[in-house]
Amino acid sequence: xxxKTTFLKGLFELAQSGHAPDSLRRALGSETADxxxxxxxxxxxxxxxxVVVIGKAGVGKTTTINNLxxxxxxxxxxxxxxSAAQLKEFGLRGGGVLHIVDMPGLxxxxxxxxxxxxxxxxxxxKADVILYVLExxxxxxxxxxxxxxxxxxPALADGKGRSLVVxxxxxxxxxxxxxxxxxxxxxxxxxxxxxxxCTDIARKLASQVRGLEAKNINYYSAELxxxxxxxxxTLIKAAGKAAxxxxxxTKDPFELASPEVQEIVREWREAQE
Amino acid sequence: xxxxxxxxxxxxxxxxxxxxxxxxxxxxxxxxxxxxLQRVQASLINPGDGSSIGIEIxxxxxxxxxxxxxxxxxxAYAGLLPTIDHLVWVVQSHxxxxxxxxxxxxxxxxxxxxxxxxxxxxxxxxxIGPNNWDHHAGQPSAEQLQALTEQADNVLSKLMPxxxxxxxxxxxxxxxTKGYGLSAVSERIWDALVARxxxx
Numbered sequence: 001x002x003x004k005t006t007f008l009k010g011l012f013e014l015a016q017s018g019h020a021p022d023s024l025r026r027a028l029g030s031e032t033a034d035x036x037x038x039x040x041x042x043x044x045x046x047x048x049x050x051v052v053v054i055g056k057a058g059v060g061k062t063t064t065i066n067n068l069x070x071x072x073x074x075x076x077x078x079x080x081x082x083s084a085a086q087l088k089e090f091g092l093r094g095g096g097v098l099h100i101v102d103m104p105g106l107x108x109x110x111x112x113x114x115x116x117x118x119x120x121x122x123x124x125x126k127a128d129v130i131l132y133v134l135e136x137x138x139x140x141x142x143x144x145x146x147x148x149x150x151x152x153x154p155a156l157a158d159g160k161g162r163s164l165v166v167x168x169x170x171x172x173x174x175x176x177x178x179x180x181x182x183x184x185x186x187x188x189x190x191x192x193x194x195x196x197x198c199t200d201i202a203r204k205l206a207s208q209v210r211g212l213e214a215k216n217i218n219y220y221s222a223e224l225x226x227x228x229x230x231x232x233x234t235l236i237k238a239a240g241k242a243a244x245x246x247x248x249x250t251k252d253p254f255e256l257a258s259p260e261v262q263e264i265v266r267e268w269r270e271a272q273e
Numbered sequence: 274x275x276x277x278x279x280x281x282x283x284x285x286x287x288x289x290x291x292x293x294x295x296x297x298x299x300x301x302x303x304x305x306x307x308x309x310l311q312r313v314q315a316s317l318i319n320p321g322d323g324s325s326i327g328i329e330i331x332x333x334x335x336x337x338x339x340x341x342x343x344x345x346x347x348x349a350y351a352g353l354l355p356t357i358d359h360l361v362w363v364v365q366s367h368x369x370x371x372x373x374x375x376x377x378x379x380x381x382x383x384x385x386x387x388x389x390x391x392x393x394x395x396x397x398x399x400x401i402g403p404n405n406w407d408h409h410a411g412q413p414s415a416e417q418l419q420a421l422t423e424q425a426d427n428v429l430s431k432l433m434p435x436x437x438x439x440x441x442x443x444x445x446x447x448x449x450t451k452g453y454g455l456s457a458v459s460e461r462i463w464d465a466l467v468a469r470x471x472x473x
Contacts, residue, residue, distance in 0.1 A: 058369035107370035109431050138365075139283030142337035143373055149340070173400070204339055 048089075048097040049239040052123055054152070055133035056143060057105025060169040064133060064222040065100050067251045068232055076102075085119050101127070106151070107143050117151050124155040129163045129238045136197055136219065137173040141204040148208035163238035164209060167231055168198065168219040184224060184257040194219050225253035274466050275329045277353055280363030281373050282335030285396040285449065289363055290315075290332055292449035293459055298332055309334060310349055320460045328466070331357065337373035347380050354384040359392070359465040361458070362432075366395040366424055366446060367402065371431035378435035390465040391436070391443055393428060394458055395421065398446040412453060413446075421446045 025033045053061045069090045079085040084104035091097055101123055104116045124130065130152070134144065156162060172179040174197060177190030186194060198214040205212055218234050220227040228251065254262065278286040287298040294315035311332040316325040331353060336346055354360070364374065398413060398421055399406045407414045413421060425444040433439050445461060447454030 056370050058367070105369065107372040109371050110375050113372060137283075138368060140281050140335070140337045140370075140373065142282070142339045142343060143370065145340045 048099045049128045050099045050101065050126060051129045051131055051235060051239070052101040052103060052127035053131045053133060054103045054120065054124075055105060056107040056135075056147070059105065059133045059135040060222050061105065061133050062102055064131075064167065064169060064220075064231075065102055067222045067225055068228055068235075069098065069100070070251050079119075079123070084116060085123060106147050120151050121155050124152060125158065125160075127162055129165060129235055130156075131165045131167055131235065133167045133169050134201065135169050135173075136171045136194065139200075141201065144205065145208055148205070153208065165231075165234050165238050166201075166205070166209065166212065166217050168194075168201065168217050169222055171197075171219045172221040172224050172226065179224070182258040182261055184253055185226070224256055225251045228253070274326070274359075274470070275331060275357045276359045276361060276462055276466075277331040277333060277357045278361045278363055279333050279350060279377070280335060281365075282338035284335060284363040284365050286335065286363045287332055288449045289361070289394060289396055289447070289458075290330055292452070292455055293462075294330060296330070310353060317463060317466070318459065319463060320456060326466075336377050347377075350377075350381055351384040354381060354389070355386055357389070358469050359390055359462055360385075361462070362391055362393045364393060364395055364428060366398045366421065367400060371428070374432060375435045378432065382435075388469070390469070391439065392458060392461045392465070393432070393439070393444045394454075395425065395428065395444065395446040397448060397450075398453055399448040399451045406451065411451070 028036065053065055055061055065088060076086050076088045079087050079101070086102040088100045088102055089097060090100065103123060104112075104119060106113055106116055106120070132144075132152075134141075171186065171190075171194045174190060174193045177187050177193050179185075179190065180187045195214065198217040198219060201217055202212050202214040218227070218231045220231050222228065254265075278290055280286050285300075287300040290296055290313075291298055291300065294313075294317070296313060296315060298311065298313070313330050313332070315328055315330045317328050318325045333350060333353070334342070334346055336343070336350075338346075362374070364371075398417070401413070401417050401420045401424065403414075403416050403420075405414045405416065407417075412418075425441065425446065428444055429439060429441055443461075445454055445457050447458055449455070
């Protein structure tokens with residue numbers, strides 16, 4: 001990225017923020033200031049990439065969203081006609097805006113699903129990227145297969161290309177093996193269990209998600225901020241052309257490692273400098 | 274006397290059976306392990322005087338494991354239910370999804386005889402949020418106890434439309450890894466079997 005682009009981006013951000021000082025307008029001259037305003041509203045008018053986050057109730061969709069783009073959170077409002085789906089707007093540090101739709105979870109009950117599945121049918125076709133979140137400590141995939149067969153696949157039957165990303169949350173709760181709290185990282189046995197789980201999922205969802213392999217399953221823990229970077233990179237790639245709008249900036253998992261370990265690393269870093 | 278354990282795949286049926294009766298059924302952590310009905314003999318201990326009776330335990334494959342196996346499993350449950358004396362419905366403490374339980378209850382309604390009693394075991398009570406088990410007291414923390422009460426109410430409201438005979442007393446939180454609530458589950462099974470023997 002050349003200097004000019006960076007400068008313009010900064011200018012855009014300032015203008016978009018709504019806090020542009022009068023001195024800016026004076027410095028630019030009124031003609032240029034007006035032009036900048038037009039450019040900013042144009043930028044606003046182009047649709048930000050839209051990631052729709054779906055899955056069963058309780059898999060951690062909201063926690064995932066909050067920790068993925070935490071620093072950039074701007075505003076959340078209920079989507080028209082439903083309080084169950086939230087559109088969250090993230091103003092990203094690198095410039096641009098990202099829309100994430102936090103959808104109601106499916107499977108709470110037959111009565112609830114009737115309402116929520118209607119929202120899915122409405123929202124899924126508007127997505128650029130669909131993130132389907134699974135949770136690692138539940139083995140139940142029959143329900144996910146049903147959601148794919150009856151809700152997701154029919155809603156996407158128009159043939160327009162949308163990317164589907166499969167995320168596996170809460171891998172810290174899986175066993176055998178355990179979470180190494182000192183490192184904030186899975187131990188070797190747990191890593192094996194995670195890979196076993198991914199293989200099982202890929203096999204069971206094979207007929208629903210074409211070409212799904214264990215290595216395509218983005219396993220992570222939103223709560224413990226484990227592998228959120230990887231998930232974000234996958235989402236960026238999946239967003240395709242709009243990728244420049246999505247700089248990587250997740251919550252740092254290191255902050256959750258044992259304070260002692262953090263201190264030692266910090267001291268070492270300081271000594272290096 | 275025969276007691277069957279039913280529940281979603283991964284709910285912890287085999288683990289619960291092992292913990293309750295000192296058995297050693299195979300359990301799995303990331304794949305379904307019980308693939309057909311498993312019948313084992315066990316002794317149920319009278320919580321009152323420590324005496325025991327021999328009973329048959331039936332462990333079942335979890336439902337909702339995959340769409341392909343659904344019909345096959347339902348058929349097995351439907352054949353089993355008319356022959357049992359008590360049913361333990363196993364639900365994990367923390368999930369919010371009850372649609373599969375509701376669907377199974379709906380499908381199985383014709384097979385459930387009117388005198389059948391049921392215990393709903395909420396397993397993994399130790400892991401319910403905020404996941405701060407009181408190690409010192411060997412029981413759920415105050416926050417967890419509150420969450421378990423709320424979840425038991427929630428489970429009742431989700432299941433009752435499909436199992437109208439269910440009451441709040443039928444729902445018992447437990448944890449196999451922490452040995453919590455297991456005697457309460459045993460006691461319920463014992464009482465149910467004794468009551469059934471009295472009538473039948």
